[in-house]
Amino acid sequence: MKPVAPSPDNDRYQHQRQQAIRSAASVFAAKGFHGASTKDIAEHMGIKQGSLYYYFKSKEEALGEVCRYGIEEYVEHMTSIAVSDQPFESKLMATITSHLTSYRERNEALKVHNDERLYLPEEKRATLKLLGSKYRQQLEGIFEEGVKSGALRGSLDCHFAAQAVIGMCNAWGDIIVREPDLDLFDTIQKCTDLILNGFRERRIVKR
Amino acid sequence: MKPVAPSPDNDRYQHQRQQAIRSAASVFAAKGFHGASTKDIAEHMGIKQGSLYYYFKSKEEALGEVCRYGIEEYVEHMTSIAVSDQPFESKLMATITSHLTSYRERNEALKVHNDERLYLPEEKRATLKLLGSKYRQQLEGIFEEGVKSGALRGSLDCHFAAQAVIGMCNAWGDIIVREPDLDLFDTIQKCTDLILNGFRERRIVKR
DNA sequence: TAATAATTCTATAGATCTATAGAATTACGG
DNA sequence: CCGTAATTCTATAGATCTATAGAATTATTA
Numbered sequence: 001m002k003p004v005a006p007s008p009d010n011d012r013y014q015h016q017r018q019q020a021i022r023s024a025a026s027v028f029a030a031k032g033f034h035g036a037s038t039k040d041i042a043e044h045m046g047i048k049q050g051s052l053y054y055y056f057k058s059k060e061e062a063l064g065e066v067c068r069y070g071i072e073e074y075v076e077h078m079t080s081i082a083v084s085d086q087p088f089e090s091k092l093m094a095t096i097t098s099h100l101t102s103y104r105e106r107n108e109a110l111k112v113h114n115d116e117r118l119y120l121p122e123e124k125r126a127t128l129k130l131l132g133s134k135y136r137q138q139l140e141g142i143f144e145e146g147v148k149s150g151a152l153r154g155s156l157d158c159h160f161a162a163q164a165v166i167g168m169c170n171a172w173g174d175i176i177v178r179e180p181d182l183d184l185f186d187t188i189q190k191c192t193d194l195i196l197n198g199f200r201e202r203r204i205v206k207r
Numbered sequence: 208m209k210p211v212a213p214s215p216d217n218d219r220y221q222h223q224r225q226q227a228i229r230s231a232a233s234v235f236a237a238k239g240f241h242g243a244s245t246k247d248i249a250e251h252m253g254i255k256q257g258s259l260y261y262y263f264k265s266k267e268e269a270l271g272e273v274c275r276y277g278i279e280e281y282v283e284h285m286t287s288i289a290v291s292d293q294p295f296e297s298k299l300m301a302t303i304t305s306h307l308t309s310y311r312e313r314n315e316a317l318k319v320h321n322d323e324r325l326y327l328p329e330e331k332r333a334t335l336k337l338l339g340s341k342y343r344q345q346l347e348g349i350f351e352e353g354v355k356s357g358a359l360r361g362s363l364d365c366h367f368a369a370q371a372v373i374g375m376c377n378a379w380g381d382i383i384v385r386e387p388d389l390d391l392f393d394t395i396q397k398c399t400d401l402i403l404n405g406f407r408e409r410r411i412v413k414r
Numbered sequence: 415t416a417a418t419a420a421t422t423c424t425a426t427a428g429a430t431c432t433a434t435a436g437a438a439t440t441a442c443g444g
Numbered sequence: 445c446c447g448t449a450a451t452t453c454t455a456t457a458g459a460t461c462t463a464t465a466g467a468a469t470t471a472t473t474a
Contacts (some may be wrong), residue, residue: 034241051452152406160397171374190367198405199359258422
């Protein structure tokens, strides 16, 4: 019989559950939450549909875990950049690099978090929102530093800046996933340059 | 009995079909293609589930129509900006304004095009891709003008620029939909300013 | 108004899909 | 190697959901 509370506290269970989360991430990323079936997820990890419920009590719980996993890992990385001892411009580039690399490399969970979290119940969404806000606030903090150090204009709206950068990174993330040949480093540099300098011609002035 | 080819060529049919497309857009935008049922769409337009098939031969056809409607209207607007006789900076701002206003005002179809078109069969996606490319190329053209006129740097990668702007607008579009209180005009100005000038402090130089 | 055409409805076949129960199998501690 | 616990499987109830057929209703036209 299936245990009432099927959460054995051993390594194997934890490891398999992690696999299940990864499979769910992969399938949700490809087909969307409602377009993916529990059968798809189970097949992806090589077990039968019913067995999946040994690891999740519902499909929705699986989505919740994927989203949490995606954003948590991500916030961690952001934190390590924020607290590091680099000048502003390095931090900005590190942020963009982290974000885009994450998309290219593996992080299907982040994509799922961005695209599918709205299908979670209010309560879980609130938890995720906290994590997302933390991320944005750290980026805001980086911009504030930049303003203080004089690298950025004093008039800068740091809240706007952070949202714009996150939005742009997510947009490029989608493109990066669709076009595997795109030069990642080139894109990172151009994004950083855009954010710092914009596209306008800079007049060369004699001093 | 239901006609074999149910496409009566009269005004009423066309009008109701348009209503159906709008309802589908609204429901797909809220719940996603797979999360929305034909019952939802039918209820939204005040008819019964089965009756919807008088206007679409499948749910997928409805999605196709919504996407086409969303992007077509959009490309038209972009075209009118592109061929107009304004200086580069006005065209850029008009583009951003058009894009963001469209999100705020009504254009659920555009959101559906952006988020759900990947669930269409390859063939229909290809048609839409042409329209999307047309849109992007027109924006690229505007940037090329800007370079030629000396307003933008000669080193600018116009393809990158166009994708970055579209991506940023879509990202802000999502935010705008979620946060109805956001000041649209302020956001438009800040986006334009970001794209032109970036965030970096501009040194004041004596000449 | 009568006849025809267009539109909508009801009912349902058939194909999912989620979640659960209990049996079968596998791993593990002694 | 035996007994217990953990894991996976099979089978299925019950709830969808899409698409179709044909009846009922409404509009149109002569």
